[in-house]
Each structure stands twice: as structure tokens, then as C-alpha cells.
Amino acid sequence: MEPALQSTYGSKSRNLLMIAVISGLGGVLSTYIGYIGNLLNRLVGVPFGAGQFISGLHIYWLLMVACLTGKPGAATAAGLLKGLVEFFTGSTHGIAIIVVGLIQGFVIDLVLFIKIKKNREYPLLTLAIAGGLGAVSNVLVFQLLYFSGASPVYIGIICSAALISGVIFGGYLTHQSLSLLSSMRPGRYSEHQESSPRRKKSIFSRASLVLTVVFFLAFVAGVGYYFKNIYELPWQGITLKVEGRVEQPMEVSLKGYADQMVAIRSELIGKVTTIPEQEYIGVPVRVFLEEARPMPGTKEFKVVATDGYEVTFELEKVLQDDRMLIVEELGNETTLRLVAANYEGGYWVRKVSRFVVR
Missing domain, CATH: 1.10.1760 (Arp2/3 complex 21 kDa subunit ARPC3)
Known part of the structure; x- marks a missing residue:
């Protein structure tokens, strides 16, 4: 050459x-x-x-x-x-x-x-x-x-x-x-x-x-x-981990809770973005928490997304909330979304991967 x-x-x-x-x-x-x-x-x-x-x-x-x-x-x-x-x-x-x-x-x-x-x-x-x-x-x-x-x-x-x-x-x-x-x-x-x-x-x-x-x-x-x-690696699948101060840590899929799914109608009202009222079908968050059994003295419940975004709730309120669901959100890929009907839009977390009780 x-x-x-x-x-x-x-x-x-x-x-x-x-x-x-x-x-x-x-x-x-x-x-x-x-x-x-x-x-x-x-x-x-x-x-x-x-x-x-x-x-x-x-x-x-x-x-x-x-x-x-x-x-x-x-x-x-x-x-x-x-x-x-x-x-x-x-x-x-x-x-x-x-x-x-x-x-x-x-x-x-x-x-x-x-x-x-x-x-x-x-x-x-x-x-x-x-x-x-x-x-x-x-x-x-x-x-x-x-x-x-x-x-x-x-x-x-x-x-x-x-x-x-x-x-x-x-x-x-x-x-x-x-x-x-x-x-x-x-x-x-x-x-x-x-x-x-x-x-x-x-x-x-x-x-x-x-x-x-x-x-x-x-x-x-x-x-x-x-x-x-x-x-968290995006190809690990759409599973949900429940961890922290619980007696039974879990990693579950919504498919195993098909008989416990409910439907609600809600509107996302955020500080900047608003999504009109529509129907959401999913599993109440309290179902997972009741199965995981939080330890005595726990007060906080944290929802964490794959990109690190997280929000925190009072555990006692979540356990009594029938309008907080985990739903499958379809798009370029299927992901999990938290629908928090009783909270403002910033609490509606996309790409949920973990529940942490503490």
C-alpha cells in the first residue's frame, strides 16, 4: 500500500x-x-x-x-x-x-x-x-x-x-x-x-x-x-420488586394477579401537564404490600423507576388506597406505571421497577 x-x-x-x-x-x-x-x-x-x-x-x-x-x-x-x-x-x-x-x-x-x-x-x-x-x-x-x-x-x-x-x-x-x-x-x-x-x-x-x-x-x-x-438493565423484563422492611421480599409479574385487577377512571393533573380522564386497569398497590407484609414500625413507601426517579408516600395511606394502581403501559416497549389517582401528576411514576418499604 x-x-x-x-x-x-x-x-x-x-x-x-x-x-x-x-x-x-x-x-x-x-x-x-x-x-x-x-x-x-x-x-x-x-x-x-x-x-x-x-x-x-x-x-x-x-x-x-x-x-x-x-x-x-x-x-x-x-x-x-x-x-x-x-x-x-x-x-x-x-x-x-x-x-x-x-x-x-x-x-x-x-x-x-x-x-x-x-x-x-x-x-x-x-x-x-x-x-x-x-x-x-x-x-x-x-x-x-x-x-x-x-x-x-x-x-x-x-x-x-x-x-x-x-x-x-x-x-x-x-x-x-x-x-x-x-x-x-x-x-x-x-x-x-x-x-x-x-x-x-x-x-x-x-x-x-x-x-x-x-x-x-x-x-x-x-x-x-x-x-x-x-x-437496572432494560431487558430484565417487566417484573416488580417489593423490598425493604418486609417479611416477604418479592419479585412478581402482573400476569400472576390477573384475577385481582380493577378498573378506575382518573385524570392526571400536574403542575405543567394534564391528561384527560380515562380508564386504567391494573392491580392495587396495597395487594402487593399486603402479600409482602411490612414489618411493624414502617412508615414510608417508596416507588422507584428504572431511571432512578422516585416518589415517597405514607405507608398507612397506601394500604387504604384503592385508587393507586400498577398498570401495564404500552408503547415502544411494555412498562409498568403507577397510577396515583388521589395524588398530583408528579406521583404518577413511569417505568416502575421497585417498591421499597422503610
Whole structure:
């Protein structure tokens, strides 16, 4: 093989490997980012939207691929692959996440392509614009696919949150990461950095690099905790675990409770989203608890979803509630949903995996 051809072949292989590894890693870690988003939603007290404050972490992987390969279309390819990985690792958004990833990558490629027409560098401003717009596209696509009924003002607020997050966790973090790589291997990534000594001194300061390293260390620690203690494989089947301070821990399927199913009519009324009244058929939650037999002195009942989202109820009230059901919810995949007719929408948990009594 001629040296020139060999070099070209090696470069293409390296770029393809880089796209596969980085986007694959981003896809797997997106479940953890989604978990953090759910925690923020609970903290703020809304069913969705607050998680957009960290949505830039979804964009980070696509920007890294685009910058490290320097090839038009790399972010789009990475977005598609990242979406596929998220889908197969149990994203709560189903197949729509593939479309979202593809569009995010395309937006990033579009912004970088416009800049590349002038020069081959990726300055902070360009990365910030690409990251911000890529993150905002996430909100807009989901609104087009699943109109939530949220007010334009609320959509504007979460779009602003996504924009800020994309600028910080997408653009700025990518810029800092490239600087860190450059400091570790001088010259290798210089084509992606600006040449101004003054800008290098202000942006790529030692303190900023240290903060970047600390952030990644904290992120890795959180990832380790999440996958060890919270994450559940999506292909384990639609079973429900009842655990904690119970005399008879269980792992059950709704099929074994067909004769105890009841039907109720209820309307989901949330702080942002409302679903009109309809019929739900499922098994009362108290049936599982009575069979598991909570130990004396237990007061709390927690419902946990596969993505880590959780809500807590008073155990005594649940044991007397005939309008709290577990139902099978059909979609891209069959999952379990908690229908809490006597509670507001934030307590209607999707993709339920565990009941914890404590």
C-alpha cells in the first residue's frame, strides 16, 4: 500500500473508531445524566424541564467527536449512534431519542461547518453557539414529537436553561477538555486551539484545568454510584420488586394477579401537564404490600423507576388506597406505571421497577 493511501486509510479508521467509542460512551452515560435531571425535577417540583440545566452534557460528546475528527458530518453520525445506544440501554424516551440525537448532531455540524468555511479552528465562541443551539434543539424536537400542553412561557424557560447548559457543559467543557488533552500531549490538538497567547492565558489557565479535572472526577464517582446502586438493565423484563422492611421480599409479574385487577377512571393533573380522564386497569398497590407484609414500625413507601426517579408516600395511606394502581403501559416497549389517582401528576411514576418499604 502506498504511504499516502496507508495514511488516509489509517486516518479514516481512527476517526471511525473515535466516533464509535465517544458516542457509544455518551449514549451509555446518558441514562445517568437523565437520572440527575430527574433529581433536579424533583428538587424544583416540576415533572419535566429542570433537567435541561444539565442537558449540555448530552451535547458534550458530539462536540468532542466533531473537534477531534475535524470532519463535516462527524457530529451527525455520532448523534445517530449515541441515540441508538441510548435506545437500546433503556431510554425513557423510546425510539424518539434516536431522532433527537440525529438532529442535535446535525445542528452542531451546521454551526461548525459555517465556521470551518472561514478557518479550521474551533474557538470558544463557535463551540458555545453549537453547544447552546444543539441543546435547545432537544427541547424543540420533544415538543414537536410529544406536545406536553405546557405554556409557551414555560417552554421558553426550559429552552433558556438548555441554551445556558449547552454553552457551559457543551461548548466550554469541550474547549477545556481539548485544552487538557493539548497540555498532556503538546501539539497534537493544536489545530483546534486558538493561537492568541492572551486568550490561552485567560481561558486555559491552570485553575480552569484543575476545575475541569475535578468536575470529571466527581462525574465519574457519580457514574460509579449510579450504575452500582440504581441502574437496572432494560431487558430484565417487566417484573416488580417489593423490598425493604418486609417479611416477604418479592419479585412478581402482573400476569400472576390477573384475577385481582380493577378498573378506575382518573385524570392526571400536574403542575405543567394534564391528561384527560380515562380508564386504567391494573392491580392495587396495597395487594402487593399486603402479600409482602411490612414489618411493624414502617412508615414510608417508596416507588422507584428504572431511571432512578422516585416518589415517597405514607405507608398507612397506601394500604387504604384503592385508587393507586400498577398498570401495564404500552408503547415502544411494555412498562409498568403507577397510577396515583388521589395524588398530583408528579406521583404518577413511569417505568416502575421497585417498591421499597422503610
